[in-house]
Amino acid sequence: MSAPGMRADGVSYVLHGRALVREVNVDVLPGEVLAVVGPNGAGKSTLCGILAGDLAPTAGEVKVDERPMRSMKPGALARLRSMLSQQTHLRFPFTAREVAMMGRHPHIPRWRSPAESDYQAAEDALRSTQALHLAERVYPTLSGGEQRRVSLSRVLAQDAPIVLLDEPTTALDIGHQQLVMSLCRRLAAEGRAVLAVLHDLNLAGAYADRVMVMADGETVAVGRPEEALHAELLSAVFDQAVMVVPHPQTGKPIVLAACESSQPGVPAWGRQQVPATTSTRERSAL
Amino acid sequence: MGAKAVTRLRALHQAAGRRVSSPRLAASTLLGIMTALFVAALFANVGMGAVEIPPAQAVAILLSHAGIDAGPDFTPRSDAILWNIRLPRVALGILVGGSLALAGTALQGVFRNPLAEPGVIGVSSGAAAGAVGAIILGFSVFNFHGVAVAAFLSGLLATGVVYMVARAYGQTSVTTLILAGIAVNATAGAFTGLFIFIADDDQLRSITFWTLGHVGGATWPVVTSILPFFIVGFLLLPLWARALNLLTLGDREARHMGVSTERVRVSVIVLSALLTGAAVSVAGIIGFVGLVVPHVLRLVAGPDHRFLLPASILGGATALLLADLIARTVVVPAELPLGVVTAMVGGPFFLWLVHRTRLTWGGME
Numbered sequence: 001m002s003a004p005g006m007r008a009d010g011v012s013y014v015l016h017g018r019a020l021v022r023e024v025n026v027d028v029l030p031g032e033v034l035a036v037v038g039p040n041g042a043g044k045s046t047l048c049g050i051l052a053g054d055l056a057p058t059a060g061e062v063k064v065d066e067r068p069m070r071s072m073k074p075g076a077l078a079r080l081r082s083m084l085s086q087q088t089h090l091r092f093p094f095t096a097r098e099v100a101m102m103g104r105h106p107h108i109p110r111w112r113s114p115a116e117s118d119y120q121a122a123e124d125a126l127r128s129t130q131a132l133h134l135a136e137r138v139y140p141t142l143s144g145g146e147q148r149r150v151s152l153s154r155v156l157a158q159d160a161p162i163v164l165l166d167e168p169t170t171a172l173d174i175g176h177q178q179l180v181m182s183l184c185r186r187l188a189a190e191g192r193a194v195l196a197v198l199h200d201l202n203l204a205g206a207y208a209d210r211v212m213v214m215a216d217g218e219t220v221a222v223g224r225p226e227e228a229l230h231a232e233l234l235s236a237v238f239d240q241a242v243m244v245v246p247h248p249q250t251g252k253p254i255v256l257a258a259c260e261s262s263q264p265g266v267p268a269w270g271r272q273q274v275p276a277t278t279s280t281r282e283r284s285a286l
Numbered sequence: 287m288g289a290k291a292v293t294r295l296r297a298l299h300q301a302a303g304r305r306v307s308s309p310r311l312a313a314s315t316l317l318g319i320m321t322a323l324f325v326a327a328l329f330a331n332v333g334m335g336a337v338e339i340p341p342a343q344a345v346a347i348l349l350s351h352a353g354i355d356a357g358p359d360f361t362p363r364s365d366a367i368l369w370n371i372r373l374p375r376v377a378l379g380i381l382v383g384g385s386l387a388l389a390g391t392a393l394q395g396v397f398r399n400p401l402a403e404p405g406v407i408g409v410s411s412g413a414a415a416g417a418v419g420a421i422i423l424g425f426s427v428f429n430f431h432g433v434a435v436a437a438f439l440s441g442l443l444a445t446g447v448v449y450m451v452a453r454a455y456g457q458t459s460v461t462t463l464i465l466a467g468i469a470v471n472a473t474a475g476a477f478t479g480l481f482i483f484i485a486d487d488d489q490l491r492s493i494t495f496w497t498l499g500h501v502g503g504a505t506w507p508v509v510t511s512i513l514p515f516f517i518v519g520f521l522l523l524p525l526w527a528r529a530l531n532l533l534t535l536g537d538r539e540a541r542h543m544g545v546s547t548e549r550v551r552v553s554v555i556v557l558s559a560l561l562t563g564a565a566v567s568v569a570g571i572i573g574f575v576g577l578v579v580p581h582v583l584r585l586v587a588g589p590d591h592r593f594l595l596p597a598s599i600l601g602g603a604t605a606l607l608l609a610d611l612i613a614r615t616v617v618v619p620a621e622l623p624l625g626v627v628t629a630m631v632g633g634p635f636f637l638w639l640v641h642r643t644r645l646t647w648g649g650m651e
Contacts (some may be wrong), residue, residue: 054538078544085538091398092534092589102532106544158543 103157387602390576412444497627574632
């Protein structure tokens with residue numbers, strides 16, 4: 001038996017006559033990191049909400065592990081998929097460790113206390129997001145990035161085979177962004193299905209197995225990062241001239257906003273190479 | 287320049303690595319302190335008054351009612367005062383205080399709002415309107431059943447309206463619930479005002495007496511007739527502790543972790559309304575216990591409902607016993623209304639608490 005995945009079949013979400021998501025098909029496959037990118041208002045978070053079960057699609061169906069999600073009970077669903085929302089508001093002074101422990105909820109039977117393994121799972125989760133030193137701190141007093149990592153620990157502690165992450169790297173510094181994305185890779189290596197909504201196209205390019213580009217509620221491209229992160233497509237989708245260059249070390253695509261004034265007369269967007277002049281100037285500026 | 291900055295950075299990292307722990311009391315320590323306070327309040331309430339009954343005598347009287355002869359002698363008068371007057375009063379105080387604090391804790395959790403108290407779901411103001419209406423219709427305050435039953439039913443009705451209004455598409459929103467509560471409270475307040483306006487002088491005295499709160503008229507039949515409601519609430523509400531912990535993260539998050547949020551909300555609201563309705567129907571309006579006790583406990587013990595819910599029963603009971611002790615001893619031979627005492631002590635105390643919380647956490651949020 002293969003590990004469970006998730007599939008959305010032609011899902012739409014219409015609110016007040018406006019389609020926020022229109023006939024989208026997604027496969028979140030075990031062992032794979034799927035990155036969803038797109039401009040603000042493209043419907044990424046709505047899609048994430050539909051996959052998480054927060055929003056009932058107005059058309060189409062979501063299947064978890066081959067079963068329709070609608071028919072599943074919250075507890076059973078929570079053992080199959082975990083979800084990191086864009087924002088978490090917690091006003092009560094729980095410690096980071098207590099918040100991470102909450103992720104164990106679906107694994108603790110109603111009439112039992114948490115087992116030693118539950119405490120261990122919460123601790124491991126905090127360690128893997130480099131938040132263990134925050135364990136006894138009170139959540140509302142943590143910084144935005146620290147709160148984000150603690151919330152991610154809670155999601156990891158839930159130990160679900162399907163992991164949905166809505167902008168897991170926002171509010172994080174460059175080091176912790178890399179940490180979180182490496183965690184996504186590790187989850188996929190463990191055979192889990194990972195979907196991450198990302199704003200940083202370079203993180204998507206560097207860490208995802210597949211990238212899905214959304215615009216106006218629809219899927220406009222799905223494929224390997226090198227295919228989906230195409231300069232012309234991205235320039236059109238984001239309404240901003242961009243260029244795509246290979247990472248000097250990994251060769252993975254890097255997306256840069258094109259500087260239109262750097263070389264007058266030559267259209268800046270769609271170019272595949274960094275102009276030498278730009279890089280020299282940048283080097284001297286440093 | 288660069289190397290120096292890196293060295294400085296390393297030192298900063300080390301300093302930040304030192305653990306900062308939250309200033310909480312261990313649950314067992316706190317429970318010990320609370321139990322001691324509760325027992326002290328219990329014996330003070332039983333023993334103090336026009337006739338002093340020392341703890342040893344009180345125990346002896348209790349044992350004699352259980353058919354055991356033991357300890358110091360006591361007069362039949364002490365026996366009568368303890369068994370017929372003070373004990374039912376103490377029992378009612380424990381039940382009322384415990385249920386107001388428990389309902390307050392549970393509602394603050396389910397509304398994710400530290401301002402919530404039993405009043406937010408309309409039950410108190412609804413009960414008040416019902417009780418005042420019953421008094422106008424000629425029921426006496428001391429006729430327990432008429433006024434109390436009217437108060438209880440109208441309290442539940444008000445909560446039902448709040449819940450129905452806030453419910454849409456099989457879901458309720460916390461904000462809508464609070465807004466609906468405000469509207470229902472205002473409407474019920476208008477009815478109370480109208481009844482007061484048409485009341486005669488005797489009825490006005492009764493209404494004033496009822497709305498200021500009291501546990502003085504307690505008798506064993508009163509206590510036993512409402513006991514089932516309290517037992518149901520005390521036993522069932524704490525079962526939702528873990529779900530309430532998860533709900534503090536938000537509805538969506540709680541559902542992601544497997545909580546049936548709507549079922550939790552309905553259960554907590556219904557049980558809290560039952561508890562508060564029962565408390566208000568027999569004791570009138572007693573403010574601040576349901577607001578202050580949960581706050582104090584959360585401040586010293588942290589926000590874990592698995593501890594908070596049972597502890598708030600004990601804390602609320604103790605708070606009410608102490609308030610009732612003040613109510614009946616400061617202006618002997620008269621008595622202060624209980625609701626006046628709880629508000630007089632609770633109001634300023636809550637102000638201090640809010641200020642302190644603002645200083646330490648930058649606010650309640």
